[in-house]
Amino acid sequence: MIHYKTNAEVELIRQSCIIVNDSIAHAASYIKPGISTMELNDIAEEYIRDHNAAPNFKNYHGFPFACCISVNDAVVHGFPTKDPLKEGDIVSIDCGALKNGYHGDSAYTFALGEISEEIKQLLRVTKDSLYLGIEKAIVGNRIGDISFAIQDYTERKHGYGVVRELVGHGLGKELHEDPQVPNYGKRGKGSKLKDGLVIAIEPMINLGAKEVYNDKDGWTIRTGDGKPAAHYEHTICVRKNKADILSSFSAIEAAEKANLNLCSDY
Ligand code: MG
Ligand code: MG
Numbered sequence: 001m002i003h004y005k006t007n008a009e010v011e012l013i014r015q016s017c018i019i020v021n022d023s024i025a026h027a028a029s030y031i032k033p034g035i036s037t038m039e040l041n042d043i044a045e046e047y048i049r050d051h052n053a054a055p056n057f058k059n060y061h062g063f064p065f066a067c068c069i070s071v072n073d074a075v076v077h078g079f080p081t082k083d084p085l086k087e088g089d090i091v092s093i094d095c096g097a098l099k100n101g102y103h104g105d106s107a108y109t110f111a112l113g114e115i116s117e118e119i120k121q122l123l124r125v126t127k128d129s130l131y132l133g134i135e136k137a138i139v140g141n142r143i144g145d146i147s148f149a150i151q152d153y154t155e156r157k158h159g160y161g162v163v164r165e166l167v168g169h170g171l172g173k174e175l176h177e178d179p180q181v182p183n184y185g186k187r188g189k190g191s192k193l194k195d196g197l198v199i200a201i202e203p204m205i206n207l208g209a210k211e212v213y214n215d216k217d218g219w220t221i222r223t224g225d226g227k228p229a230a231h232y233e234h235t236i237c238v239r240k241n242k243a244d245i246l247s248s249f250s251a252i253e254a255a256e257k258a259n260l261n262l263c264s265d266y
Pocket of ligand 1: 094095096105106107233
């Protein structure tokens with residue numbers, strides 16, 4: 001069952017998304033070789049709590065942390081660890097916040113220091129595919145139009161692996177609501193997009209093959225071939241001619257640029 005949001009609800013979701021994005025930006029300013037993903041998790045969590053919001057990932061179906069932090073071959077749902085990050089790592093931070101009864105959800109992938117042109121392209125193409133999907137998130141289109149746009153660009157044009165097991169989702173009063181938003185599919189298929197539909201679009205794209213497996217921690221999803229993966233996520237609201245992007249990468253991209261330990265020219 002799909003819950004379409006009122007304008008007032010959309011604004012509350014936007015507020016939660018801003019806290020999410022600012023918490024990721026805040027954590028990004030600390031990324032450097034030697035810091036652990038557990039430290040980044042704690043920094044983001046503190047930011048969320050300091051802004052009178054709850055870290056909604058924590059205890060969600062038993063997930064024990066505020067953030068999913070996925071390094072290199074970890075695609076999504078990565079457990080923060082005490083292992084130090086190093087030059088060349090790519091790090092996806094995915095987190096959420098609950099405020100005034102509404103959830104926000106967003107994710108961004110960072111690269112430490114010098115990375116290969118191959119990985120730069122993976123980041124660029126994955127981020128671009130998110131916006132190509134968002135372009136299709138307008139009234140009258142269908143979920144499959146979003147899915148197709150992402151798959152067409154990442155898989156058909158660039159030969160990357162599109163993860164099948166995990167998908168984007170509706171959100172609002174719940175972190176995960178209907179409908180599912182796969183990153184693969186056919187144009188003109190799936191439910192029709194109506195005004196006020198709020199969904200998280202989140203391409204999870206592997207440099208190599210699409211196959212993934214579940215790490216023994218029970219949560220972290222890793223690429224089957226050990227190659228890196230990228231993940232970017234926006235929460236958006238379907239509108240008539242143009243989707244309203246409720247989350248924002250502005251603060252994150254500014255932090256990425258300002259932090260000289262991060263690669264920002266991809
Ligand atoms: Mg997320
Ligand atoms: Mg999500």
